[in-house]
Amino acid sequence: MATRRHPTARQARLGSELRKLRDAAGLKATAAATLLGVSSVQMSQIESGIAGVSEERIRRLAANYACSDSALIDALVVMATDRTRGWWEEYRGVLPAAYLDLSELDHHATFRHDVAVIHVPGLFQTEDYARALFSYMNPEFPESEVEHRVHHRMKRRVVIEGPTPIPYEAVIHEAALRIKVAGRPASCAQLTRVAELSEEEHISVRVIPFGLDDFAGAGSAMVYVGGAVPRLDTVVRDAPHGTAFVDSEAQLDHFRTLFRRVKGESLDPGQSRDLIHKLIKEL
Structure with missing residues (x-):
């Protein structure tokens, strides 16, 4: 063996x-x-x-x-x-293992739910936005290290833009849409991309507006990935020392409930799209 x-x-x-x-x-x-x-x-x-x-x-x-x-x-x-050797294998030895694990998780996902509070979800990010994030968070990285991460993130978008996209729901706080991560032109391009993708049948975008009363869910950011059966679902969260994969039944139940609650407090897709277009005009 x-x-x-x-x-x-x-x-x-x-x-x-x-x-x-x-x-x-x-x-x-x-x-x-x-x-x-x-x-x-x-x-x-x-x-x-x-x-x-x-x-x-x-x-x-x-x-x-x-x-x-x-x-x-x-x-x-x-x-x-399963012996699938996906596109992410080209990054083995180039990027940390967690990046490859995330790509493999996406590849086998049946659906995905994101809650984003500070940054636009990774699957929505433009190259300029992602590059600004990686450069700021890792100022010691040489340009090549940053570019590997940017290119990897762009390739991960295949799960919602490829030939067999999965159902995807994103709940995004208005703060993440307003923060100018990469400057005004890049921010406009980023918001435009989110607005365009929100029109896709398999994608739902909901916004949590600043004006919402009694919203205490600022710490609810998560990536919830559906497995072949509910027991094999996975929650991905940023941890102090890297990426954490959560899969205990009790925790999965907790995050399912949390996602439903945050989603229920957000604007509906039409209202959310209107707000995004309003933010684009303000830039």
């Missing part, structure tokens, strides 16, 4: 889900290892994503764990057997 030195977030998630199934069944790792005919060390490697696992072994484990959720089991099998 071959092992990996650095499993991707998707590989680690597969192992984590298998461990959750085992815990729910009340079995120890040693018992699961016996079921597969492997050592306890090998079982630990499977559940940490360091080692791969076959379809046959996943289905054997699921049967012994008394898991009857066939949709979940099928989704785990796909995660284990």
